[in-house]
Amino acid sequence: MIQARSRRALGRGARNLLALVLAAVFLFPVYWMFSTSLKPAGAVLTPEPRFFFVPTFEHYGTATGVELFWTYVRNSLTVAVGAVLLALVVALMASFALARMRFRGRRGLVLAVMMAQMAPWEVLVIVMYMIARDADMLNNIAAITVVYFMMVLPFTVWTLRGFIAAVPRELEEAAMVDGCTRFTAFRRVIFPLLAPGLMSTSLFGFITAWNEFALVLILNKEPEAQTLPLWLTQFNTGFGNDWGATMSAASMFTVPVLLVFVFLQRRAVGGMTAGAVKG
């Protein structure tokens, strides 16, 4: 009895230690990014890394001092939020039909949604360039928003469909017996239950759009129409990379996403595949 208990305690100790090591491993790149961003210029490019230093915000000044910084911020927020909102509206309608209604061509549509998820967007960049050029849509924030919307749409449809399928039909039917129309039943009963699904899909969509690099690089050559991922690559001069500025730019690029993640974590986690796996 005592032996068993001590063995279990030992097991717990080993597990806790393993958890600590893993936590350190996963956190390390994040820590190294932040710590480099706060180092004084002289402490960044040293053959021996400095672990202790007086923090300074000078690199943040360099990074945000770039011409058009606020334009990049505004553009990034516009494309990411715009793409997500558009995808949510379009996907909610489609996924409701796919999850709850029977109609001809439904199976084909489900298959199309899955296939669309595999689209390798980076390899379509030449075609996208030619189409945008011919339609006079290069350097256009709205055009790139619409492209990002399409990038996140399939995943959004697929995930939301799973969430809707997981809501018991009886709830909806009860609401309709009580006099709701199908639409009000959806709005009052199903929609509130979809909150975790909406959050996890918008999170995924936001990150995809926030991150996108290859297409905006080719389609929007004008600095006025560029986004933050391109800002991140600006500190590479002929004399080498300004790692301090790059790391503070990377930190600022990461913080908003990190905050949203920590905030939504409990609801979003599990949601990501819950929807995809389907009830």
Add this chain to the structure above:
Amino acid sequence: MAVHSEGVGVKAPSRTPRGRVPGGAGGGNTTTPSPPAPRPRRGGRGTPLAAVLVPYLLVTPAVVAGLVLLGYPLVRNLMLSFQDLGARQLIMRTTEWAGFANYSRLLGDAEFWSVVGRSFGFTAVNVALIMLVGTLVGILLNSLGRAMRLVLSLALVAAWAMPVVASATVFRWLFDTQFGLANWVMRTLGFDGYEQHNWFETGASTLAIVTLLVVWGSVPFVALNMYAGLTTVGTELYEAARVDGASNWRIFRSVILPVMRPFFLITTFLEVIWVFKAFTQIYALNAGGPDGASATLPVYAYIQGGAQQQYGVAAAISVLTILILLVAMSFYFRLILKQEEEL
């Protein structure tokens, strides 16, 4: 079968911080703990025309968007792949048809085939590592106490939340030739030859670092979802198995695996797609170099188009990439369509 339906369903709308939701049907003596799936029900018998049209109206915006924004570029891309298109033709906006020249050139090119092989190897290694480590970390999370679980999951969330562009930049800094931390660690550990070691000198070591980056960034997704799924299995099941004297491996194989089967299927599917399509990680680290030695298919297509200005060839590569992905994934399509019929 519902894996995480507790996060969505009405039976347990709010997951407690401890996160343990007893697994549905109740009791430790059943092997299917999830709540019964809703019965399929046929609607729309004798319904008016308007009601028949509703589903079509609902899917119209998505279908139109897909056709215009993805379908049309794909068709144009297919057409491009049969054209001889370089910088000159692009600027002059002329069309020169080349028949199957781009394809025959690629299919007869040893480099193309080595890129194909590299793509498969890269995907297989990465997905295997991600699934293995992710599953183990998920199980570990499930067996930890509250405080340690919070610590580990916060670290995972931080790694997960880091945008790929940012994490690729950080990894390039960690493995910098002159001032990178990796070289310092190797020197400190007493290894020779790490004074100015260039980690991106060969395709193999570049891909090893890409793998590190991809696995590091992808494990949190699998681990946290695995944990979320495990909480729905319910402790009674493990305890019952343990009382019966089952080993850890046996519990995994006979209790966890069957219940989590849909999770494994779907997550592997997603990871295969994501890893096979991975572009930013590879391109941001070393642009597929040195000399294309770390290029997988999407990166190879991008290089052929961008740097070499062989747009027709690049289009042919992308068509082949899509075909390869479709064939490789057809097994999953069948599976998921079958699941679909049970809806």
